[in-house]
Amino acid sequence: EVQLVESGGGLVQPGGSLKLSCAASGFTFSGSAMHWVRQASGKGLEWVGRIRSKANSYATAYAASVKGRFTISRDDSKNTAYLQMNSLKTEDTAVYYCTPTGDGYNSYYFDYWGQGTLVTVSS
Amino acid sequence: EIVMTQSPATLSVSPGERATLSCRASQSVSSNLAWYQQKPGQAPRLLIYGASTRATGIPARFSGSGSGTEFTLTISSLQSEDFAVYYCQQYNNWPPEKTFGQGTKVEIK
Numbered sequence: 444e445v446q447l448v449e450s451g452g453g454l455v456q457p458g459g460s461l462k463l464s465c466a467a468s469g470f471t472f473s474g475s476a477m478h479w480v481r482q483a484s485g486k487g488l489e490w491v492g493r494i495r496s497k498a499n500s501y502a503t504a505y506a507a508s509v510k511g512r513f514t515i516s517r518d519d520s521k522n523t524a525y526l527q528m529n530s531l532k533t534e535d536t537a538v539y540y541c542t543p544t545g546d547g548y549n550s551y552y553f554d555y556w557g558q559g560t561l562v563t564v565s566s
Numbered sequence: 567e568i569v570m571t572q573s574p575a576t577l578s579v580s581p582g583e584r585a586t587l588s589c590r591a592s593q594s595v596s597s598n599l600a601w602y603q604q605k606p607g608q609a610p611r612l613l614i615y616g617a618s619t620r621a622t623g624i625p626a627r628f629s630g631s632g633s634g635t636e637f638t639l640t641i642s643s644l645q646s647e648d649f650a651v652y653y654c655q656q657y658n659n660w661p662p663e664k665t666f667g668q669g670t671k672v673e674i675k
Contacts, residue, residue, distance in 0.1 A: 478664065487653065487666060487667070487668045487669045488602075488604075488610065488653055488655075488666040488669075489666065490663055490664045490665060490666065493662065493664075504662035504663070506663060507567070540609060540610075544657075548659070549659070550598040550657050550658055550659045551657060552598075552600040552612060552615040552655070552657050553600070553602075553610070553612065553655070553657075553664075554612045554615070554621060556609035556610055556611075557609065558609060559609060
């Protein structure tokens with residue numbers, strides 16, 4: 444059974460930093476790409492970014508709204524993905540989800556989701 | 567970035583009636599289109615992928631159609647558990663951004 448557990452959310456001041464974790468099990472983590480998706484309260488889903496597998500050089504990609512401020516990394520030995528968030532803004536307040544996909548030549552949808560972790564950026 | 571536009575924003579439907587939700591892509595995404603259902607306080611749930619393939623365990627009353635830039639999700643006979651928000655998403659390999667539509671809320675009429 445695929446399990447994804449996000450953690451690390453909390454209250455942070457504008458301009459501050461926070462690092463989220465996503466602990467994964469039940470699938471081949473090292474061969475998967477890992478994505479982060481966020482959702483502000485009462486709003487829609489926004490793709491944040493992804494990191495590919497070692498076979499694809501751990502390539503990362505980010506949404507324009509977070510590029511240069513957020514960094515995605517992974518530790519395949521711990522089956523965990525991370526989202527480092529710097530220079531946080533009030534508009535980054537959201538529930539953050541992680542979700543895995545395949546990492547080959549095909550195009551992949553999101554069939555598994557964690558429960559999410561809430562990040563609140565406020566003074 | 568590929569922009570996804572859903573309509574309508576809100577759909578009021580009586581139980582047992584048919585619901586039709588639309589999703590348009592700003593450029594062709596072939597059949598790389600998924601639909602998700604989300605209920606309050608829950609993570610999204612995959613309903614449809616490949617524009618028309620139901621995910622595991624999804625009832626047959628949910629069907630998807632379309633390709634290229636125009637897509638439709640149809641719920642043939644709404645059940646009480648189907649009242650939720652529905653999102654479409656394109657998942658083309660390139661560009662890497664996996665963009666979502668803004669959602670359609672299906673509410674009880």
